[in-house]
Amino acid sequence: MLNNFFLFLLTLFSFAAFAQNPNLRKAILKSDFIFASDEYQYKTIKKNDYTTEKYISITKIDTILKNRLSKIPDKLIVRNYTDGEDFYSFLLTNDGGCVRNTLVSDDRITYYNLFFVCKVGKEYQTLVFFNGIEYTTYKNILRQIQTIKNIEQIKELKARFDKSLDWFIDNGQMPDLDFIEYYKEKELTTDTIHYSEKQYQKALVQFEKGEEELLPIVKDKFKENVKNYFVKKLETILEKDKLDYTDYYEFYESVDHATNNFGENGYDSANYLLNNNLTSDKFDEYDKKKIMYHLLQVVKDWE
Template identity: 30%
Template sequence: MKKIFFALFILIQSVIHSQNIDLRNLTMNSNLILFVESSDFDYGNKYINDHSKAGFIKVNNYEEILKNDSNIKFIDKEIFCPQSENDYYDSNMINGGGCMGIAESIDSNRKYYGILFFKKEKKKLTLLAHLFKSDFDWKNIIEKIKKVKEIEKSKSPEERYEKSIDYYLKCKDLPNSDFINYYRQVKFLKSDTLVLTEKQLILAKDNFLEGNERYYELISKKFPEEVKQFYINKMKGFLNQNEDEYFSSYDFSEAYERATNTNFMDDSVIGKLKGKLSDEITPKERIGIIQTLIQNAAQED
């Protein structure tokens, strides 16, 4: 019965966990985190009436306690497990924005691992999240959780901010708007732009040059030449496209604008030439325009 239910749970929950998760926030919002094997726990339901039920998870063992500041006994206890369409309604599913999850096939001869995140609410634990995909790098995820625990020990907002930025950069990620809004609220940040140390800026630049363009706003003024060359190289990549490949005039134009520090509404001769890329033109004409724009970008100071 457990294997059938577990497969069903993967099918349902993959809709939720197919989205990117901010592991820092998830760790900080959890009071108990367990690294488990699939035989260490069971899911179940208690039916209240014909239209609602109380879901629970019962943990009977664990591989490792990654965090525990709950002071609540959890072994062999029925812990509340919120369920979609019973305890909450996922907005993506209601509004048609969700993606279809595909259940993983379960091999009875194989061990499956996961991480359970619990939140303490009114002296009781509630399941907050369950990571379980078989292709997850568990060692890497556990190391990240332990690094977040070190951030939680910070003695000041300044230290917490700096360590958090270090964490995100090493994970090749960026904090979300809630993080920025909080540090603006406490007057640590003066704008929506993150403040980085010299060492952090170099790491952000390295992440950018590896292809993570989310760092553009942070590093473009500090490293203009590296940014310019990155986008010139990106523009050159469009010359290697086959004629039957989709050409994104938006992506090319953005690369040109960032390489030359111009904007979309460029009314110059070269700007009007760039605008022709969105028109119906032949591949030969497109290549000619791209070559001209690359040459112009390389000559820009």
């Protein structure tokens, strides 16, 4: 079974979202071999009337970014798993690639291809394949690979744990369940992670830059900063002449975060109902604007 391995379906988004995806960290850590190549071919083998196996034959490796293999095969053929082949998929945005012998489009933009590969028995399997991505993105992925490789090589477990927490904060992410469970077993943390003062301060800086996923770290320690952040965000939305669904949803979500869902028994409050109906058709634009100004004041007064 392949349930321990990832094939990440690729789609084009910004690198900011991509770099913050915790699956990138897992993909780098799980990979035995990460390399760039512009010379490869797809191969398909029909095993029978219900099974098709897909492979990628690598003609030339341009750049090696990570290598845990004892020997790189002279003729590297990588199993390319696709949907429906006993794996679970995660969306990763498409950023990163190779260095040399790259494709150049008509508008002279250079593109790169990047392979994340793990070895299972005698078979080499794709975890991630980034196909046709730009140089700026490649540099960002390269930085991530190098950073995570350095953390992975730390022998002392507590030091690796602390450096990993730094990585999560730097990338606007909360530690995932696998990470927490592993270090709980090692008795280095509990369900509630205790960050250093330096990490708290770094998390606040990142949060105030817009990394809102770090809210659980900062919301109790920096209550006034968190409130001011959301007040400013709500005021910015209200300054717009014309609001669309995205604005209403962002406003609703920000109010929800700023008030922690309106506190205990908040689901029964009138403000909760008003906030949740901002994205519905129950109110017209004029009434929604009035509700939003009211909710802004609620957030300002929230303790």
